[in-house]
Amino acid sequence: MSGFQLSAEGVEFVKSELKRYETRLSAVIPCLYRVQKENQGWVSPESVSYLSQLMDIPEAHINEVLSFYTMFNREPVGRHHVQVCCNISCAMNGARELTEKICKELDVKEGEVSKDGKVTVTRVECLGSCGTAPMMQINDRYYENLTSDSALKIIRELK
């Protein structure tokens, strides 16, 4: 059980979420989000065990939720997680070519962490911003109405 632990505020958050819903299981998604945020963007098996003990919910049940949703990362990601939407609207507006360009610019393969640990680029399904396609999400922020120039500019400015 060594390794991951939530911050004091994180623990408070989990406790308040547990009281918020009718069933304890409902609190799993917000708590997993919190863990992901405090664990460099991914949820490790150790942190699932930690959360299981904190929430008094079996590990298998937390893992069911964790493995169901794509917004939880089960492998380490870079400091900047670039998620390019490649669903219909974005794809029709060149999102797939855009992803390739971004990968080339960063010299990283899709879904892998760059050598310096700075970025991970992944293709994702609809992020609900079809009106402003193509678009991408970097960590918690949306970047919309992209062109290859504007996208690459944003990428180059990442620290």
Added chain:
Amino acid sequence: MLKCKINGKEVEVPEGTSIIEAFKLSGQDIAHYCWHPGLSVAGVCRLCMVEIEGQPKLQIACNTQVQDGMVINNNSETVKDVVRWGLDFHLINHPLDCPICDQAGECGLQDQYMQFGKYTPEMAERKVKKRKVVDLGPTVVLDTERCILCSRCVRFTDEVSKTHELGIFNRGDRSEIGTFKDRPLDNKYSLNTVDICPVGALTSKDFRFRQRVWYLKTAESVCPGCSTGCNVNVYYNEEGLWRVRPRYNAEVNGHWMCDEGRDTYKFVNRKARLLEARVGHKDSWQSEAPGSAAKQAGVKLKEVLESEGPESVALVLTGQYTTEEYEAAIGLFQSELNSTLIYHWVNNPESFEDFDGLLLRGDKNPNTKGLLQALEQAGIDRPWQDLLDRLKAGSIKTLVVAGPENQSVFPDQLEKLEMFKEVENLIWLTAGPVEGLEHRAKPTWQIPLKTYIEKAGSFVNHQGLKQSFQVGTIVVSSALTLAEAVTLLAGQELELSAQDQILQQNRKKNFFTETRGAL
């Protein structure tokens, strides 16, 4: 009570009954995978669709309660078509390897396909490949490709064993059951997940690929593993027993049994049995037929009785035999041998009262209560210490021991052998060879006994419930029951039971071969 009509048949059911239960009550077939009477309702397999008059859409029978006056059917073309498609969707990613699947012959998919198969598959896509032969702990093997995600096993670990190991991970057609970090599924009830798995996804390590189920016969019996007395079905063929599975009994075990109880077929098979009587001592052993060895021992018993008196003969009983055998043995001992020196061998006094809250009990004997009742009826109540004192004083010359049938739950057997070392004559009645007995220096008789599946009788479980069972199959035909052995020891002749007589007559008439017909 609510009245409803199922496929045109009037049925009355109590309030709160689901439609699927009403189908079962009225004795009608309904296709289903995820619903299990011992588990909560999941409603995921979508196969138990029924049409309810007045409702535009079909409903699932497992999660819809019967209301008064409902008119339900599952034999209309609409329902059949839906079930046919439902089954076809279940088979999208299911491998078509029935010939090499261990579940074949008792598989839910095969059974339903006979009735609801589309026979011309309409899926052009390739099947999704998933993990096969996953080692899921000491008892179970998992094949994730064969799983149809009915979630019965997951609900079992959540609701019955309460160990919460299993879950359904990933999403869509990549979903599979598994344990967190591939930890072993290691609980005392894990093999129930194999029983309730409707397909070949979970198979028992102990049973898989050892027999085809259609070659096995089934006999009803009572598990001799502990004082709970779970009702079981025993699967056997001419080679012996192959597995033990639970049989529903609401009062005793519900739908379940423990993994330990499933091993109770092992000491029954010939490999583990004493096939002939062994007579002699450590320098010379002779094999004899069980009956004549028992007779011989009886002659010795009489000799000792005549020279030393009734106080020189004692009987030790374990809680592993049937009530009828105890009554016969105790009765004969009192009337024919005039001895009341009868003792109860308690195998594990420290954990005798243990209970795990579900089924497993610390008393690893099926019939301790029956033995105590029989002893009480006979007015015998002798503490173990009394036997030890008499052994020490050397007043007991001949000791008859009805040893354990299931020796693995008698860790103190060697210790007891040591205690009985100095007895002049030791007559040990046992189903399997007794380790350590071959080194005994004084005259010894090892006489083979029949096991629980080879005799009729009854066990009284911890609740005081008397459960009777019949002969399932015979593995060692020359072995004696405890009653027969004591009859011979007491110098009496055996009588053929009515059943045996019929069997013998039929053999004389060559009945079995005649009716078999031309091959």
